[in-house]
Amino acid sequence: MPNSPAVRILSTMEDVWDAYREDLQEVEYQIRQRIHSEVPLINTVAMQILSSGGKRIRPLLLILCARLFGYPSKESLILGSLIEYIHTATLLHDDVLDEADLRRGKQTARQLWGNHASILVGDYLYSQAMHQIAAFHNHGFNEVLADACRKMAEGEVLQLCANHRSDITEPEYLQIIEYKTATLIAAACKIGAIIGGASPSEQAALYRFGMNLGMAFQLTDDLLDYEADGSRLGKPLGQDIRQGMITLPLLHLLKTGSPQDQQRIRTYLAAGSIGDFEMADIMAMLRQYDSLTYVLDRSREYVDAAQRVLDLIPVCSAKHSLAIVACFMIQRDQ
Amino acid sequence: MPNSPAVRILSTMEDVWDAYREDLQEVEYQIRQRIHSEVPLINTVAMQILSSGGKRIRPLLLILCARLFGYPSKESLILGSLIEYIHTATLLHDDVLDEADLRRGKQTARQLWGNHASILVGDYLYSQAMHQIAAFHNHGFNEVLADACRKMAEGEVLQLCANHRSDITEPEYLQIIEYKTATLIAAACKIGAIIGGASPSEQAALYRFGMNLGMAFQLTDDLLDYEADGSRLGKPLGQDIRQGMITLPLLHLLKTGSPQDQQRIRTYLAAGSIGDFEMADIMAMLRQYDSLTYVLDRSREYVDAAQRVLDLIPVCSAKHSLAIVACFMIQRDQ
Numbered sequence: 001m002p003n004s005p006a007v008r009i010l011s012t013m014e015d016v017w018d019a020y021r022e023d024l025q026e027v028e029y030q031i032r033q034r035i036h037s038e039v040p041l042i043n044t045v046a047m048q049i050l051s052s053g054g055k056r057i058r059p060l061l062l063i064l065c066a067r068l069f070g071y072p073s074k075e076s077l078i079l080g081s082l083i084e085y086i087h088t089a090t091l092l093h094d095d096v097l098d099e100a101d102l103r104r105g106k107q108t109a110r111q112l113w114g115n116h117a118s119i120l121v122g123d124y125l126y127s128q129a130m131h132q133i134a135a136f137h138n139h140g141f142n143e144v145l146a147d148a149c150r151k152m153a154e155g156e157v158l159q160l161c162a163n164h165r166s167d168i169t170e171p172e173y174l175q176i177i178e179y180k181t182a183t184l185i186a187a188a189c190k191i192g193a194i195i196g197g198a199s200p201s202e203q204a205a206l207y208r209f210g211m212n213l214g215m216a217f218q219l220t221d222d223l224l225d226y227e228a229d230g231s232r233l234g235k236p237l238g239q240d241i242r243q244g245m246i247t248l249p250l251l252h253l254l255k256t257g258s259p260q261d262q263q264r265i266r267t268y269l270a271a272g273s274i275g276d277f278e279m280a281d282i283m284a285m286l287r288q289y290d291s292l293t294y295v296l297d298r299s300r301e302y303v304d305a306a307q308r309v310l311d312l313i314p315v316c317s318a319k320h321s322l323a324i325v326a327c328f329m330i331q332r333d334q
Numbered sequence: 335m336p337n338s339p340a341v342r343i344l345s346t347m348e349d350v351w352d353a354y355r356e357d358l359q360e361v362e363y364q365i366r367q368r369i370h371s372e373v374p375l376i377n378t379v380a381m382q383i384l385s386s387g388g389k390r391i392r393p394l395l396l397i398l399c400a401r402l403f404g405y406p407s408k409e410s411l412i413l414g415s416l417i418e419y420i421h422t423a424t425l426l427h428d429d430v431l432d433e434a435d436l437r438r439g440k441q442t443a444r445q446l447w448g449n450h451a452s453i454l455v456g457d458y459l460y461s462q463a464m465h466q467i468a469a470f471h472n473h474g475f476n477e478v479l480a481d482a483c484r485k486m487a488e489g490e491v492l493q494l495c496a497n498h499r500s501d502i503t504e505p506e507y508l509q510i511i512e513y514k515t516a517t518l519i520a521a522a523c524k525i526g527a528i529i530g531g532a533s534p535s536e537q538a539a540l541y542r543f544g545m546n547l548g549m550a551f552q553l554t555d556d557l558l559d560y561e562a563d564g565s566r567l568g569k570p571l572g573q574d575i576r577q578g579m580i581t582l583p584l585l586h587l588l589k590t591g592s593p594q595d596q597q598r599i600r601t602y603l604a605a606g607s608i609g610d611f612e613m614a615d616i617m618a619m620l621r622q623y624d625s626l627t628y629v630l631d632r633s634r635e636y637v638d639a640a641q642r643v644l645d646l647i648p649v650c651s652a653k654h655s656l657a658i659v660a661c662f663m664i665q666r667d668q
Contacts, residue, residue, distance in 0.1 A: 037488055037491075038488065039488045039491050039492055039495070041491055041494075041495055042487075042488060042491050093453060093454075093457065096453070097450050097453065097454075116431050116494050117491065117494060119427060119430070119431065119453060120427075120431075120487050120490045120491045120494065121487075121491065123427065123460075123483070123486075123487040123490070124484060124487035124488060124491070126457075126460065126461075126483070127460075127480050127483035127484040127486075127487055128484050130464050130476070130480040130483070131477065131480035131481055131483075131484050133480075134473065134476035134477045134480050135477065137473050139468065139471045142464070142468035142476050143465065143468045143469065146461055146464040146465035146467075146468050147465055149457070149460070149461035149464070149465075150458060150461040150462050150465050152457075152461075153376075153454050153455075153457040153458035153461055154371055154372065154373045154376060154458060156454045156457070157371075157373050157375055157376050157451065157454045157455065157458070158373055160375075160450050160451060160454065161373070161375055
């Protein structure tokens with residue numbers, strides 16, 4: 001088995017993707033296979049967004065967490081595809097809520113087929129995932145996934161309430177991203193652990209691992225919004241703040257900046273439209289007050305916490321891969 | 335027990351509501367009790383729509399189907415409240431999709447809190463219901479409910495594709511209403527049967543009963559849209575056609591009307607806006623061609639089919655109540 005992940009020494013994220021390529025190809029197959037709505041428009045819309053180049057980080061985590069405890073199983077690949085349905089459902093609803101025109105550089109579903117189709121196909125993907133999960137007859141799966149869905153909706157509403165508010169606190173912000181992003185990643189890890197045969201305490205540990213990873217993932221996303229150029233991320237620089245979303249870099253700036261600088265940012269936010277001039281000024285202040293470094297440091301703390309959870313798990317190739325994935329959370333550039 | 339449904343002879347729908355008033359009060363209590371989001375806006379939006387005067391026909395059906403086979407149980411009341419969450423989630427999403435300003439004569443949630451909150455609180459109610467259903471550790475519940483949610487989304491997409499199309503066939507139309515309305519009512523009946531301890535064939539029979547009832551329910555809804563005055567239904571006359579929704583009365587007219595009349599309707603539909611003059615003309619044609627009578631007859635056939643399913647069930651007070659509910663499907667005026 002020259003290509004088996006068990007013998008190859010992996011050192012980069014590319015190595016990990018390579019090592020689990022076959023598993024992930026099967027996930028892709030399951031994703032295509034399991035949509036099967038009788039309604040052609042649902043298949044079209046769902047497949048457009050499902051095949052638009054997402055990295056499948058959630059299925060990968062699920063597969064790796066399953067392999068920590070057990071042999072490779074087809075079930076983990078099917079469950080990986082269902083986690084991706086849930087994630088995709090949130091993207092479809094998000095794009096409607098954010099009035100987004102582009103996702104990964106391509107037209108969004110709502111641009112191609114309208115808001116109605118996007119909301120409804122999102123509803124379909126949620127319930128198709130819940131239906132297929134139910135067929136496993138595993139209470140843990142149903143509970144973990146429904147809990148994640150509920151928290152994601154709560155996180156989105158919290159974010160809606162926080163929109164345009166420059167006085168939200170860091171703990172409030174962290175709760176939003178925990179709910180809207182980290183819980184689904186935590187759920188993917190826990191479901192992997194369950195199917196792999198982990199004990200309840202191991203399941204709880206992997207849930208914590210995923211939660212920390214998810215926090216780092218979202219904080220990196222917030223950073224990329226201020227760092228990436230439009231072509232790489234497939235969306236314009238500073239899109240969050242232009243939509244009134246105040247993420248951790250800006251919260252740091254609003255706490256540490258001089259009173260005059262804080263006031264200037266509040267004036268920009270209150271005006272409701274951030275032009276290129278205002279954006280350049282904000283970027284300069286973010287650098288001046290080391291706000292991006294602050295967020296990167298916070299993100300690193302979450303990765304460290306995730307690695308400490310892994311310390312509880314016996315050495316194996318899947319554990320090694322999970323450690324690489326954890327580091328990747330703060331190194332990724334898209 | 336002078337007020338027990340087992341001894342009182344019930345003959346009208348009001349009698350049935352009266353007989354199960356205590357059960358339905360407990361359903362109301364469970365509905366309020368089980369929202370408990372940490373996010374205040376979710377509780378506010380959810381409770382506004384949940385307490386806006388819905389009749390709780392789905393919880394009633396679930397309770398009655400449970401009582402066909404077993405003793406009254408608290409579980410059936412909790413499950414009734416969860417079915418109502420799912421139904422309410424669809425209303426929240428529907429109002430956004432239909433751009434509705436009024437529901438039962440009151441401002442819609444999207445008018446009060448915006449489209450974003452309506453979509454997200456809808457998502458929350460779906461997943462809260464699925465989460466609490468999962469806690470019953472009954473695979474049947476999870477499967478029936480997730481299947482219903484999936485079919486409802488499919489039905490809504492089918493309806494979206496059929497919008498403004500005057501060439502859809504009656505079978506196509508019937509599939510839309512089966513999916514978008516009847517499956518949840520069928521699911522309520524089947525879940526009641528399961529919790530009551532029914533055999534698989536009895537569960538399947540009650541599912542068919544609910545499906546037939548649901549079809550009659552939606553056809554009556556379609557009729558009411560052409561019959562009710564605005565104040566009673568809390569929405570304007572002919573709202574469906576004004577939104578491009580071609581329901582069975584109009585489909586009948588488009589099949590049986592003279593070529594000139596058919597052409598006139600198609601011209602109205604193509605113009606995209608139905609004014610008072612056009613509405614009065616359509617109403618006159620619906621009467622001339624007996625289209626409303628045709629739909630009422632079809633509706634009656636579904637009620638008859640539902641009653642025939644009941645024939646398989648031994649006589650008991652719950653069965654008698656279900657027969658009254660079935661008749662009510664085509665007698666209701668709101």
